Amino acid sequence: MKKIKLLAVISLITAVSYAGGYRVALQGQKSLAMGHAGVAVVNSSELVFFNPAGLVYLENKLNISVGVSGVFSNVSYQNESTGASAMTNSATGTPLYLYASYKATDWLALGVGVYTPFGSGVSYEDDWAGSHLVNNIDLQAIYIQPTVSVKVNENFSFGGGFIFVNGSVGFNRNLNRTLTDLEGNRSEVTLDAPSVSATGWTLSAMFNITEQLRVGTTYRSEIIMEARDGDATFENVPNSPLTPFPSATTFNADLPLPAEWTVGLSYEFCDKWLFAFDFNNTYWDVYESLDIDFADPNVPDSVNSRNYNTSATYRFGLQYDATEMFTLRTGYYFDESPVQSGLFSPETPRNDSSGYTAGFTFNVGQRFEIDASFLYLHFKEVNESYDAYYENGQSVPFAGKYKSNAFIPGLGITYKM
Amino acid sequence: MKNYIKILIAIAAVGFVSCEADFENAVTDEGFYSSGTANFSNYVALGNSLTSGYADGGLYITGQNNSYPNIMAGQFALVGGGEFTQPLMSDNIGGLLLGGVQITSNRFVLGVDANGNPGPVRLEGTPTTDVLTSAPGPYNNMGVVGAKSFHLSAPGYGNAAGILSGAANPYYARIATSASSTVLEDALSLDATFFSLWIGNNDVLSYATSGGSGVDQTGNLDLSTYGSNDITDPNVFGAVYSAQVAALVAGGAKGVLINIPDVSSIPYFTTVPGPAIPLDAATASAVNAQFAAYNTQILPGLAGLGIITPEEADSRIVSFSAGQNYPIITDNDLTDMSGILQGQPFNLPPATAGLLGQLRQANSGDLTLLTAASVLGSTPDPSNPQLVVGVSIPVSNEYILTSSEQSKIATATAAYNVTINALASANDLAIWDSNSAFDVISSIGVPYDGGVLTAAFVTGGAFSLDGVHGSPRGYAYIANSVIDAINSKYDATIPKVAIGDYGTVQVTNNGG
Numbered sequence: 001m002k003k004i005k006l007l008a009v010i011s012l013i014t015a016v017s018y019a020g021g022y023r024v025a026l027q028g029q030k031s032l033a034m035g036h037a038g039v040a041v042v043n044s045s046e047l048v049f050f051n052p053a054g055l056v057y058l059e060n061k062l063n064i065s066v067g068v069s070g071v072f073s074n075v076s077y078q079n080e081s082t083g084a085s086a087m088t089n090s091a092t093g094t095p096l097y098l099y100a101s102y103k104a105t106d107w108l109a110l111g112v113g114v115y116t117p118f119g120s121g122v123s124y125e126d127d128w129a130g131s132h133l134v135n136n137i138d139l140q141a142i143y144i145q146p147t148v149s150v151k152v153n154e155n156f157s158f159g160g161g162f163i164f165v166n167g168s169v170g171f172n173r174n175l176n177r178t179l180t181d182l183e184g185n186r187s188e189v190t191l192d193a194p195s196v197s198a199t200g201w202t203l204s205a206m207f208n209i210t211e212q213l214r215v216g217t218t219y220r221s222e223i224i225m226e227a228r229d230g231d232a233t234f235e236n237v238p239n240s241p242l243t244p245f246p247s248a249t250t251f252n253a254d255l256p257l258p259a260e261w262t263v264g265l266s267y268e269f270c271d272k273w274l275f276a277f278d279f280n281n282t283y284w285d286v287y288e289s290l291d292i293d294f295a296d297p298n299v300p301d302s303v304n305s306r307n308y309n310t311s312a313t314y315r316f317g318l319q320y321d322a323t324e325m326f327t328l329r330t331g332y333y334f335d336e337s338p339v340q341s342g343l344f345s346p347e348t349p350r351n352d353s354s355g356y357t358a359g360f361t362f363n364v365g366q367r368f369e370i371d372a373s374f375l376y377l378h379f380k381e382v383n384e385s386y387d388a389y390y391e392n393g394q395s396v397p398f399a400g401k402y403k404s405n406a407f408i409p410g411l412g413i414t415y416k417m
Numbered sequence: 418m419k420n421y422i423k424i425l426i427a428i429a430a431v432g433f434v435s436c437e438a439d440f441e442n443a444v445t446d447e448g449f450y451s452s453g454t455a456n457f458s459n460y461v462a463l464g465n466s467l468t469s470g471y472a473d474g475g476l477y478i479t480g481q482n483n484s485y486p487n488i489m490a491g492q493f494a495l496v497g498g499g500e501f502t503q504p505l506m507s508d509n510i511g512g513l514l515l516g517g518v519q520i521t522s523n524r525f526v527l528g529v530d531a532n533g534n535p536g537p538v539r540l541e542g543t544p545t546t547d548v549l550t551s552a553p554g555p556y557n558n559m560g561v562v563g564a565k566s567f568h569l570s571a572p573g574y575g576n577a578a579g580i581l582s583g584a585a586n587p588y589y590a591r592i593a594t595s596a597s598s599t600v601l602e603d604a605l606s607l608d609a610t611f612f613s614l615w616i617g618n619n620d621v622l623s624y625a626t627s628g629g630s631g632v633d634q635t636g637n638l639d640l641s642t643y644g645s646n647d648i649t650d651p652n653v654f655g656a657v658y659s660a661q662v663a664a665l666v667a668g669g670a671k672g673v674l675i676n677i678p679d680v681s682s683i684p685y686f687t688t689v690p691g692p693a694i695p696l697d698a699a700t701a702s703a704v705n706a707q708f709a710a711y712n713t714q715i716l717p718g719l720a721g722l723g724i725i726t727p728e729e730a731d732s733r734i735v736s737f738s739a740g741q742n743y744p745i746i747t748d749n750d751l752t753d754m755s756g757i758l759q760g761q762p763f764n765l766p767p768a769t770a771g772l773l774g775q776l777r778q779a780n781s782g783d784l785t786l787l788t789a790a791s792v793l794g795s796t797p798d799p800s801n802p803q804l805v806v807g808v809s810i811p812v813s814n815e816y817i818l819t820s821s822e823q824s825k826i827a828t829a830t831a832a833y834n835v836t837i838n839a840l841a842s843a844n845d846l847a848i849w850d851s852n853s854a855f856d857v858i859s860s861i862g863v864p865y866d867g868g869v870l871t872a873a874f875v876t877g878g879a880f881s882l883d884g885v886h887g888s889p890r891g892y893a894y895i896a897n898s899v900i901d902a903i904n905s906k907y908d909a910t911i912p913k914v915a916i917g918d919y920g921t922v923q924v925t926n927n928g929g
Contacts, residue, residue: 076443178921180923184479
């Protein structure tokens with residue numbers, strides 16, 4: 001019975017993009033409550049993600065953390081010169097994580113993590129003003145990461161792991177701004193790549209400079225999701241040799257999951273307080289263009305310029321051990337958008353954002369902890385355009401004002417033995 | 418523990434109720450755009466086929482959805498505009514049935530023939546819209562296909578019993594509230610707060626599209642003597658138009674008037690080139706030899722007898738040369754010589770005399786109609802390939818709009834437009850000068866975000882495949898232009914649509 005429930009929950013995984021690009025930073029409730037800072041914080045097996053090197057410093061032999069977040073994200077669009085407006089109607093995403101670590105010896109810890117650091121789920125009303133760019137997109141990627149952590153001495157450890165990724169992409173857009181069948185239904189294409197696998201790795205180190213001050217760094221490699229022979233379906237195409245789209249063909253496309261480098265520190269003070277700071281650099285510059293290569297020679301390949309920039313995130317967190325029962329946390333982060341002005345696509349409509357976080361841990365006996373977090377992600381209104389859409393060789397910008405936000409409550413359980 | 422979960426759920430619930438990403442100033446907020454001094458809560462559009470959304474030689478659902486009044490109503494919705502109803506057809510085929518019998522043709526689509534050449538073809542299929550079973554109006558869109566100015570005020574114009582005799586209009590009969598109602602009365606019954614009126618096009622257009630087959634009725638005030646292809650007397654137009662405007666403004670409604678474009682700015686008259694007949698030198702001289710007697714004996718002879726003027730004789734000389742040539746045509750305005758040519762001294766057989774009766778070669782002042790494309794160069798007598806339309810058989814009058822016919826149209830159009838302008842001023846109404854706008858489209862075009870909108874047939878984007886009515890993009894341009902006129906007259910700030918979001922011609926092959 002429990003297994004069935006777990007399967008049902010996993011099948012609901014819809015990671016919804018709410019950070020720069022389609023990065024989804026929800027990899028642990030304790031860290032998330034502190035602005036998702038954790039590269040130098042040693043308090044749970046969330047370290048499998050944040051810094052494997054730190055696992056070996058955990059007090060307990062066995063550490064397990066599981067959690068889930070509910071992502072309620074919203075995007076509004078309007079064009080003030082035409083009066084057109086749209087709102088996304090995106091399903092609630094429920095990204096999960098599961099981490100476990102086991103201290104085999106005093107100097108070696110082994111671990112495994114399952115998490116969803118990338119994803120996107122954006123759904124506009126069909127045939128909205130930007131439907132020639134996207135009607136809806138659903139991108140998912142599950143990382144599975146076996147991990148080792150090695151203590152060199154009390155001041156220095158390193159760690160790392162292999163990453164196996166399985167992902168899927170679903171995408172629908174109209175073929176252009178005007179083409180319809182005889183009944184006026186807009187011609188559209190649906191892309192579906194249900195299972196794409198790839199591998200990567202992560203390496204990290206931790207330095208305990210004093211009893212109070214730790215410094216950590218983690219690098220996670222770039223992973224290219226190579227969708228091969230995905231299904232492309234064309235619908236509502238008029239019956240004419242002038243529009244020779246087959247009802248179905250296959251496609252190839254590469255979608256990069258960029259590398260991320262993190263460096264940060266944590267500092268304990270006044271006994272019960274801990275301050276954490278993380279700096280992330282996400283190497284989004286790998287995402288130059290989304291090129292869809294259709295197998296059918298009658299279907300022109302789709303080239304969609306992205307030219308993302310490498311982007312930084314600054315994370316600040318504070319933890320307070322209030323009572324035996326409660327640990328309180330709060331945090332803030334500033335997330336730089338990788339999207340360049342003029343290439344702002346409604347498929348990932350993300351400008352710079354500020355994340356405000358809070359949460360607590362409730363100790364249930366010696367072994368169980370309940371971790372809760374809440375993230376409010378705030379985007380300023382932005383006037384932007386996507387200029388790399390062409391008709392007859394002429395750039396046809398899709399411009400307007402965007403406003404996004406996200407509300408993300410999360411709940412997790414930590415088990416220690 | 419349970420309490421904490423409850424609190425968490427409560428906090429979450431509060432968050433999600435109000436979690437939409439709202440703009441500081443949303444376009445959907447009241448007051449973002451201004452209706453100025455006008456009130457768009459109940460908009461009624463009055464007019465002819467152009468107002469109904471007619472396109473591609475038919476009235477059909479997607480065309481109606483892209484009618485300029487419907488596009489405008491969509492924008493009016495941002496400034497307090499209410500529902501805008503249209504008498505939607507039952508399908509996208511476009512033809513009309515009367516008691517199950519098809520009485521109007523299906524629409525055109527852009528097909529591709531066996532050789533890969535694209536061109537307009539009639540869509541195959543049986544239409545399903547029956548005049549007798551359609552839901553009666555009135556509708557906010559009271560554009561009636563084929564209506565002339567005086568038809569809007571004509572009782573019985575929607576009497577289904579009069580359709581086959583031509584006394585009534587099937588498109589109005591579909592939606593008329595009674596057999597004796599008028600289009601204007603039905604429109605007035607809606608108590609519009611805002612109206613648009615674009616009528617008078619057909620008062621010259623049916624004359625033009627028939628190649629000037631009708632009569633210029635200027636000077637004749639008796640409507641009962643008018644034929645369907647006649648030019649309406651400008652005083653008749655003035656009288657009915659001013660009565661219509663007076664009725665529309667009587668309840669305090671504001672509105673916009675639209676004047677009449679020149680027919681010469683639409684592709685129906687500008688697509689087929691004048692010199693449409695290609696000949697090599699040998700064929701040209703052979704054909705010229707056929708006309709030698711006509712050029713050198715008959716014409717000077719008739720001029721000598723005083724039957725035609727020397728100028729007419731000159732204008733009727735036929736001369737082909739290597740390259741592209743103007744076709745020979747029948748011009749109803751020429752002196753009919755067919756009777757004389759059968760007598761002394763010419764003694765021509767009746768067939769030949771008839772052929773030469775009102776013959777001349779077309780020239781740069783004539784406009785060749787779109788419908789001539791399938792006729793020019795054809796050989797209607799399969800047993801005699803020497804008989805070629807435009808070379809040895811004159812193109813009949815209905816395919817050519819001569820310069821004298823054009824000037825009759827231009828004179829009437831200008832007179833109508835003086836009336837429309839004067840009534841707009843007198844009633845303090847907005848006016849859109851479609852005449853100038855159509856000139857711009859047909860001469861230099863209108864740039865938009867995806868190219869330039871022009872009057873070029875099929876490729877220009879402004880006109881549908883009938884060469885007369887707008888494409889969705891053309892109607893969107895009209896809607897934007899009318900909105901401009903409304904905004905400036907009434908200090909409103911109604912936003913305009915992106916015309917690149919509207920299509921042009923529908924590609925579809927029959928069968929398959």
